[in-house]
Amino acid sequence: MRIIVKDTEQELDMAAALEVTKQVIVKPDSVITFAGGQTTIGLHHEIVHLYQQWGVDYSKMKAFTLDEYVGLSPEDHKSVSFRIRNQVLDHLNIKSEHIHMPDGMAEDLDTACHEYSRLLDKHPVDLEVLGIGTNGHIGFNEPGTAFHLDTHVKDLESRTAEMKAGFFGSAAMVPKQGLTVGIKRIMMSKQILLLAKGESKAEIIKKALYGEITPEIPxxxxxxxxxxxxILDKEAAKIL
Structure with missing residues (x-):
């Protein structure tokens, strides 16, 4: 485990963007999984900035997304798919056929999960980008999620809905389920980049990194x- 602590959120965003950019420079055909949420917005901005500044070639890279809300289309501005495209992927020279996202609108969600897992079988992930919820969730893998699960549908906890309320206007408007890459699949990634910002993440970061390994803290x-x-800012790292 490598832990990097930065003084500010902006420094964290830049450090994380350098990790992603370095991965693509070293291995142009890298497979990278992107995560939505508040934590990664700055990272996405800095990836685009470095792309524009350095002319990094993303044409061979393949991008996956970690999760999606059930019932939201890729055109919905609140969907993970739309936000990741809008924040980062649409601003890179990545080919559209190299972008893969879970189908939250699928009539058969179990089949959609299976197909996404099979696609990931064909494209092993080189770098998995993750945020962490205050309850320890990664993706939509909520507390109590079995470690052996692959891509699956998960009911979202009220605490998660409260965290996502800013994107939807209120916690009541947050979808009740998410389609997510499972912990088994996350752990199959060759490298993982975990980001956390702010004092509200300090306690869960300490538990996640140094506490008991348990499904209650995914x-x-x-x-x-x-x-x-x-990569943490000093507020998220304050009790380590």
Whole structure:
């Protein structure tokens, strides 16, 4: 485990963007999984900035997204798919056929999950980007999620809905379910980049990185990954 602590959120965003950019420079055909949420907005901005500044070639890269809300289309501005495209992917020279996202509108969600897992079988992930919820969730893998699950549908906790309320106007407007890459699949990634910002994440970061490995804190399983990089601002790292 490699832990990097930055003084500010902006410094964290830049450090994380350098990790992603370095991955693409070293391996142009990298497979990278992107995560939505508040934590990664700055990262996405800095990736685009470095792309424009350095002319990094993303044409061979393949992008996956970590999760999606059930019932939201890729055209819905509140969907994970739309936000990641709008924040980062649409501003890079990545080919549209190289972008893969879970189908939250699928009539048969179990089949959609299976198909997404099979697609990931064909394209092993080189770098998985993750945020962490205050309850320890990664993706939509909520507390209590079994570690052995692959891509699946998960009911979202009220605490998660409260965290996502800013995107939807209120917690009541947040979809009740999410389609998410499972912990088993996350752990199959060659490298993992975990980001956390702010004092509200300090307690869960300490538990996840140094506490008991338990499904009640899904992110705790990341302790077992051989190539985990954690980038924190000083507020998120204050009780480590």
């Amino acid at each position: 992110a705790s399983v990341l302790q077992l990954h051989p190539f985990l990089t954690v």
